[in-house]
Amino acid sequence: MRIVGVNGINTNGEGNVDVLLHRMAALGYETVDVRLPKRRALSALWGGKSDGELIAAASQDGDILVAHSFGGVRAFFAHKKMEYKHIILIAPAHSRNAQWYNPRRVTCYFSPSDWIIRLGASLPFHPFGNAGSMGYYQDHVTNISCRGAGHNDYFKGELLHEICARIHVLASQ
Numbered sequence: 743m744r745i746v747g748v749n750g751i752n753t754n755g756e757g758n759v760d761v762l763l764h765r766m767a768a769l770g771y772e773t774v775d776v777r778l779p780k781r782r783a784l785s786a787l788w789g790g791k792s793d794g795e796l797i798a799a800a801s802q803d804g805d806i807l808v809a810h811s812f813g814g815v816r817a818f819f820a821h822k823k824m825e826y827k828h829i830i831l832i833a834p835a836h837s838r839n840a841q842w843y844n845p846r847r848v849t850c851y852f853s854p855s856d857w858i859i860r861l862g863a864s865l866p867f868h869p870f871g872n873a874g875s876m877g878y879y880q881d882h883v884t885n886i887s888c889r890g891a892g893h894n895d896y897f898k899g900e901l902l903h904e905i906c907a908r909i910h911v912l913a914s915q
Contacts, residue, residue, distance in 0.1 A: 743804050743827060743913060744772040748797055748820075750811025750835065751781045758810045758832075761897040765906050771913065776800045781812060790869055794819020801826070806912060811835045811858075811893065815869050818842070828912045830905065832896045835862050837871030838879050845882040851905065852877045853891035 745766045747759040763773040778793050790812075797820035801807065807829045809817035814834025821829060821843060829842070831850045842848045852859075852874050859874035874893075877885030888901060895901060 743806065744774050744802065745909060745913075746774045746776060746797070746801050746805045746807045748776055748807065748809035748813035748816050749778060750809075750813045753780070758894050758897045759808060759813065762808060762902065762905065765902065766909060769906070769910065771909075774800055774805070778816065790815040791819045794821075795823070798823035806830065806909060808832065808909070809834065810896075811874065812870070814873065828909075830909060830912075831873070832905065833859055833874035833891075833893055835859055835870040836873045837869075838873045838876055840871075840873070840878065841880055842878075842883065845878075845880045848878070848880075849884040849886065849908065850874075850877050851886050851888055851891075851896055851901075853888045853895075855890050856893050858893040 747763045749759045763775055767773045776797050778796055793816040797816055801824050803825040804827050807817055807826045810832045812835045814831045814836035817829055818840055828847045833856055850873060854875055856875045859872055862870035863872035
């Protein structure tokens, strides 16, 4: 079992998912930083599915997948090919209506204060959604509200500690 990290749009994960992966590696976990194309708003229109296939190819059944922002869209496509132990979505720019195959294995950290998610969700013809500001509708998804958190605030301080502690508990089960 490994911790697999998936970055969002316009980044390679520096300052967000990479921070979490470094913390988990320091705790003794094997981590995988999936190198994906650096997507912009336009390439995100068609890139989610092919990126999901790259994530699946870099993953193993039983891994824990951690995805940030547009990484939530990418993770959704990857989960169709792999049997992840758990999927942690941090501020996912993904539709609240998404139907995960095993919602009991999905945790969504969201913040009503995340203006980046709200802005992205308002763009017409884009795959972005507002699960990162409101959580998912699907029963049995664990939605955790982080009121006041900005889009990258999850990767510092107490929120980072909380997310890493949750991953540790999930990895131990």
